[in-house]
Amino acid sequence: MDAVDRKILRILQQDASLTVAEIGRAVGLSTTPCWKRIQKLEASGVIRKRVAILAPDKVGFGVTAQVSVQAGDHGRETVEAFIVAVQAMPEVLEFQRVAGDVDFCLRVVTVDIPHFEDFYRRLTSLMPLRRVSSYFELQQLKSETALPLALAPGARLQAPIADPAPGG
Amino acid sequence: MDAVDRKILRILQQDASLTVAEIGRAVGLSTTPCWKRIQKLEASGVIRKRVAILAPDKVGFGVTAQVSVQAGDHGRETVEAFIVAVQAMPEVLEFQRVAGDVDFCLRVVTVDIPHFEDFYRRLTSLMPLRRVSSYFELQQLKSETALPLALAPGARLQAPIADPAPGG
DNA sequence: TATGAAACCGTTTCTCT
């Protein structure tokens, strides 16, 4: 993966609806080699998928929360069952095991506070937990799905991507 | 927005590389009306954008962390400058003001621990902070960009989307 | 608001450098 591949990825992370010809123009390549590079990036799993990002408020989700969980002192099997159950909860978008003074972090969306309370009740009844903290989002200050490729190993620091000039 | 629109959105959130004809087939519509609905969902801002999702490890990001920040007792202007500075830090993917015993939550990616230390030093020198907690991700248990539309107001509970049958 | 046919344009393949 070279600098041109990284440029392509930076563009596709920002807007995957551009045509191959437009992307090629932006990275200084004609459509065929640009298309071949994209195919390779998809085949090798660097590009995992292409998705549509929705506006949570426009589909009725008013609450998003960060939840930290400290597990009680339970056996491996209990914790594994907990993990499977949490993974299956649709309101959980992100779920990770972490190192620190908590064991798990979750990012949760719900329609409103009563729905969150219902979620919370279901979560805490899965297994006895030592501590659970919920942080409700008051203001979304930044939300990115794009990885900062300018910081990736091998990247020369680059300026942000300019739109391809309309006049060519 | 009706049940068909929600079906379309559920599909597009999962895989935005499907053709309009395929999506139409999955929701029981021919391509033209399906295409019109997608256009409307884009125009109204329900669909914010289409993006490529990359594999962090394949581009060299080995560390992702959740960082909680409790602000010191500072004036509005100091905090606003802090917010602007954090928004500009490329390693910060998510950044929100929250209610609870911390003030801000961040989701951060870096190449490795030394790079995280560098980030941490820059973050903590922006403004005196009362407390900063970092939780390093040990295991990604779930990672979704798709909102759980089955829980959205107005949604009848629906089964997961089946792939359109290969044979037609 | 849905459909099918047709026009248009982007993607994919092929050939050549």
Added chain:
DNA sequence: AGAGAAACGGTTTCATA
């Protein structure tokens, strides 16, 4: 590896119900 031309297929428009 990259370029350009051609074939293919998906998108977008149009006419119609």
